[in-house]
Structure formats: C-alpha cells, structure tokens
Amino acid sequence: MAADIRPMVAGNWKMNGTRSELDQIRAIAHGVSGPLSKKIDALICPPSTLLYVATTLTVDTKLLVGAQDCHQKARTGAHTGDISAEMIRDCFATHVIVGHSERRKEHGEDNYTVSMKARAAYDQGLTAIVCIGETRAQHKAGRTMDVIHRQLNESMPADATAENTIVAYEPVWAIGTGQTPGADDVARVHARMRADLVERFGARGEAIRLLYGGSVKPQNAPELLSVPHVNGALIGGASLKAADFLAIYHAYEEILTGL
Numbered sequence: 664m665a666a667d668i669r670p671m672v673a674g675n676w677k678m679n680g681t682r683s684e685l686d687q688i689r690a691i692a693h694g695v696s697g698p699l700s701k702k703i704d705a706l707i708c709p710p711s712t713l714l715y716v717a718t719t720l721t722v723d724t725k726l727l728v729g730a731q732d733c734h735q736k737a738r739t740g741a742h743t744g745d746i747s748a749e750m751i752r753d754c755f756a757t758h759v760i761v762g763h764s765e766r767r768k769e770h771g772e773d774n775y776t777v778s779m780k781a782r783a784a785y786d787q788g789l790t791a792i793v794c795i796g797e798t799r800a801q802h803k804a805g806r807t808m809d810v811i812h813r814q815l816n817e818s819m820p821a822d823a824t825a826e827n828t829i830v831a832y833e834p835v836w837a838i839g840t841g842q843t844p845g846a847d848d849v850a851r852v853h854a855r856m857r858a859d860l861v862e863r864f865g866a867r868g869e870a871i872r873l874l875y876g877g878s879v880k881p882q883n884a885p886e887l888l889s890v891p892h893v894n895g896a897l898i899g900g901a902s903l904k905a906a907d908f909l910a911i912y913h914a915y916e917e918i919l920t921g922l
C-alpha cells in the first residue's frame with residue numbers, strides 16, 4: 664500500500680436496506696469516527712431511497728455517504744427511474760459509484776456511458792468511483808490485463824484527478840462468490856492500473872486511489888488491504904453489517920502500524 668495515499672473503506676449496499684437497517688448506518692458512523700478517522704476515510708453507499716436520511720444521520724460523524732449510480736446527464740430531464748448527480752449532491756452525498764459491473768451487465772452500460780456518468784459527477788462536485796473488472800470468462804482466457812487497460816482508459820474522463828475520481832478494481836467473478844484473486848494477482852493488476860494512470864495522467868495518476876472489491880471480508884481484509892497499490896476496499900455483502908464493515912475498517916490499524 665502506498666504510504667502517501669489516504670486509504671478508503673467503502674461499502675456498497677446495492678439493492679439492500681430499508682429504514683429498519685438504518686441502525687447499521689448509525690453504528691458504522693459511530694465506529695468510524697474515532698482516532699483512525701485521522702488516517703483513513705469511510706464511505707457508505709446506501710440505495711437512493713435512504714440517501715438523504717443517511718446523510719442526515721451522519722452529520723457530525725466521519726462517515727461519508729455516496730450514491731450507487733447517476734444518470735449521464737448531470738441535472739434534470741425526462742429519464743424515468745434515474746437520479747442525477749445534482750439530486751445526489753442535493754442529498755448532501757459526496758460520492759457516486761459509476762460503472763459497477765452489475766450496472767454494466769443489467770443495464771447495458773458501456774465504457775463511454777460510464778465516462779459520461781463520471782463527468783456528470785464532476786459537474787456537481789461529486790467524486791466518481793469508477794468500477795472496472797474482468798468477467799470469469801475473460802479471466803480464464805488470460806485477458807485480465809487487456810480488459811482492465813481498456814476499461815480504465817475508456818471509462819475515465821480526461822480531466823480525472825485524485826479529488827474527483829477513485830478507481831475500484833472488482834473482478835466480476837469475485838463479486839458475491841466468496842472467491843478472491845490471490846494477493847499476487849491483485850498486486851499485478853493494481854500495479855498495471857497505477858502504471859496506466861501515470862502514463863495517461865502523469866503526476867495526477869500517482870495520487871488516484873485504487874480500491875479492490877470482490878468478496879472482501881473481515882478474514883481476508885488484512886491480506887488484501889496490504890497489497891501494494893491497494894488503497895482501500897469497495898465492500899458489498901460485508902458492508903451490510905456494521906460489525907463486519909468495522910472489522911474491515913479496523914484492519915488498517917495494524918496495516919498502518921506496519922508501514
């Protein structure tokens with residue numbers, strides 16, 4: 664892990680969470696507001712139905728709140744069922760996930776659309792979390808590096824910076840399966856992403872956070888979060904329970920001590 668990049672532990676609740684789960688957000692907010700908050704960031708992305716109440720609950724805590732998607736048009740329009748980056752900002756959220764593989768697969772979003780969504784986020788002063796990752800078939804065919812290179816290049820707008828963009832590498836085959844790549848494989852992909860970012864963006868590319876996502880659990884977090892160029896995690900299932908999210912977050916206590 665690069666010592667000069669502030670890590671982030673982020674949770675994506677996906678299509679989970681009703682008002683009865685808000686106590687988990689309260690508990691996470693409380694748990695991430697201690698001394699470790701001076702060194703790392705924590706973010707929860709609840710479904711949009713809970714976005715405003717989540718930001719209201721977390722005022723005066725260190726927990727950041729983000730959305731899971733936005734439309735590629737930043738403001739208003741006739742787009743039934745979508746939400747805009749402006750609406751997300753209006754809820755006081757600060758981040759938005761774009762290009763998650765579930766959006767790419769279930770809603771046919773391609774790299775160009777993802778880059779437009781990231782631009783919409785920038786337009787409203789939000790930080791876009793741009794997700795990329797190879798499918799199981801691509802992984803088996805040995806195409807991981809090519810896929811990552813292309814997705815990264817085409818999904819990130821030219822004006823990406825460390826302030827407006829975070830990249831999340833999520834191998835599709837690792838999402839929700841309990842399977843993860845080995846630490847060496849994660850290291851190779853993250854080193855490649857870092858090299859690609861530096862080649863394209865120069866010094867800006869050195870500072871962009873690179874998260875790993877896909878079956879991150881309290882048990883494997885210490886190893887995965889210690890991999891070079893892994894600057895944090897994007898957590899799905901394990902972010903739904905405050906105790907699991909906080910166990911992953913607190914893995915950084917030891918990792919940062921060891922640096």
Ligand SMILES: O=C[C@H](O)COP(=O)(O)O
Binds near residue numbers: 675833877898
């Ligand atoms: O956005 C989060 C990822 O899709 C990871 O999900 P997971 O931790 O349930 O595998």
